[in-house]
Amino acid sequence: MAITPKLAFAHFSKLMKKLFALIITSLCLICQADDKPINDTPSQPGAVVQLTVDGLVCNFCATNISKTFSKLPEVSEVYVNLAAKAVLLQLKEGKKLPEDQTKQIVTEAGFNLRGISYPKDSFNSIKENLKKSAK
Amino acid sequence: MKKYLKLLFVLFLGIKSLHAQMVSAPGINFLKAEYGHTFSYTEIGRSFTGFRSVGFSGYSFNTGEGKSIEAEVAIVNQLLKRWNTEDSQANIVIGGGVGRGRTGGREGWAGTASVLADWENRRWHIMLQEQAVFVPSASRLASTLMGGWAPYLAEYDEWAPWIYYTVQHENGAGVGFVHGPSLVLMHQDLLLELRVMHSSHGYHAEAGIRSLF
Numbered sequence A: 001m002a003i004t005p006k007l008a009f010a011h012f013s014k015l016m017k018k019l020f021a022l023i024i025t026s027l028c029l030i031c032q033a034d035d036k037p038i039n040d041t042p043s044q045p046g047a048v049v050q051l052t053v054d055g056l057v058c059n060f061c062a063t064n065i066s067k068t069f070s071k072l073p074e075v076s077e078v079y080v081n082l083a084a085k086a087v088l089l090q091l092k093e094g095k096k097l098p099e100d101q102t103k104q105i106v107t108e109a110g111f112n113l114r115g116i117s118y119p120k121d122s123f124n125s126i127k128e129n130l131k132k133s134a135k
Numbered sequence B: 001m002k003k004y005l006k007l008l009f010v011l012f013l014g015i016k017s018l019h020a021q022m023v024s025a026p027g028i029n030f031l032k033a034e035y036g037h038t039f040s041y042t043e044i045g046r047s048f049t050g051f052r053s054v055g056f057s058g059y060s061f062n063t064g065e066g067k068s069i070e071a072e073v074a075i076v077n078q079l080l081k082r083w084n085t086e087d088s089q090a091n092i093v094i095g096g097g098v099g100r101g102r103t104g105g106r107e108g109w110a111g112t113a114s115v116l117a118d119w120e121n122r123r124w125h126i127m128l129q130e131q132a133v134f135v136p137s138a139s140r141l142a143s144t145l146m147g148g149w150a151p152y153l154a155e156y157d158e159w160a161p162w163i164y165y166t167v168q169h170e171n172g173a174g175v176g177f178v179h180g181p182s183l184v185l186m187h188q189d190l191l192l193e194l195r196v197m198h199s200s201h202g203y204h205a206e207a208g209i210r211s212l213f
Helices: A005-039 A059-070 A099-108 A123-134 B002-013
Strands: A045-054 A075-081 A086-092 A112-117 B028-035 B039-049 B052-062 B068-084 B088-103 B106-121 B124-135 B138-149 B160-170 B176-187 B190-199 B202-212
Touching: A045 A099, A045 A123, A059 A075, A059 A086, A059 A099, A059 B028, A059 B176, A059 B202, A075 A123, A086 A123, A099 A112, B039 B068, B068 B106, B068 B124, B068 B138, B088 B124, B160 B190
Parallel strands: none
Antiparallel strands: A045 A086, A045 A112, A075 A086, B028 B039, B028 B202, B039 B052, B052 B068, B068 B088, B088 B106, B106 B124, B124 B138, B138 B160, B160 B176, B176 B190, B190 B202
16 A cells, blocks of 8 residues: 555654653653652641740740740741740641650740640641730 | 859859840850940850850949959859749849959959849839959949839730839949939840930930840
8 A cells, every 4th residue: 555645644643642642641640740749748837836834924035935946856937925925836747846855945945834735727827816816 | 062062163153144034045145235334344155054154244344433444254144043933934143254354554363243133024024133343453343223114015026115214333432323214125036225324423325235146
């Protein structure tokens, strides 16, 4: 059978369609594969810890406790609210801060730990609520 | 016995402290500087535990008798006792140091010692301090009482204003009682202070800055 230009174009078109479908399928698979590590990256926030601290009455007290917790590798963010005597800690993904260690850190910084809780709400949501209640 | 030896050690090293804040949390550095009509003072140091800090300070005082006292000393501040309650904090801090000093052309060893007691809540702050600086053939002894009031309760990330009144007595014959109001502004790790003090020399301004870093 003679290969005419028309037949060759039709064959080429089929091949291109298959190739296009293969590329799209591959891209979808690559994107799905890429999605998984993005969802699992350490940038995802971890647990939130809320402390109630006795003696937390002035700016320098707040600075001391804020800088102390900021240095910990487990902690990504710290917020101090003087009105509520509260210290809010955002832990990094997969990181934990044992209660005994937390108490020791607060004591060594010169304060007394009165309470510790692990709220389910987000760090920013609790922070905003503490700010509102302080007004 | 160990307790008394520890106390003697601190007193021997002994120098000054100025504020309870000069003993901070472990790993926190501090800077304090004050400038006034009859004195200038700078202190820089680091808290290695929540109860002790070490650093260096430089003093320059006018005794009011035509003499000036200058000293540069290595210092240790020790928080002896802290009381923390839900709404307040009280501290007793002692400090001391040794270094070099000079007055009237004479130079030699210098020493400083101080004891400070304070109580504060978010609205009120009261502080009593005794401070001594010894240099060859001269000394400066000062007793200071400060009371502060916050017009409103600011949060940590806001500017917090405080109004203080200070009464101080110095042993220099030409100085005596010094007293006056001051405005203090605190924002996170920064404290700025501006005083207008009255002494036998009349009114004069004093300024101070303190920071944790």
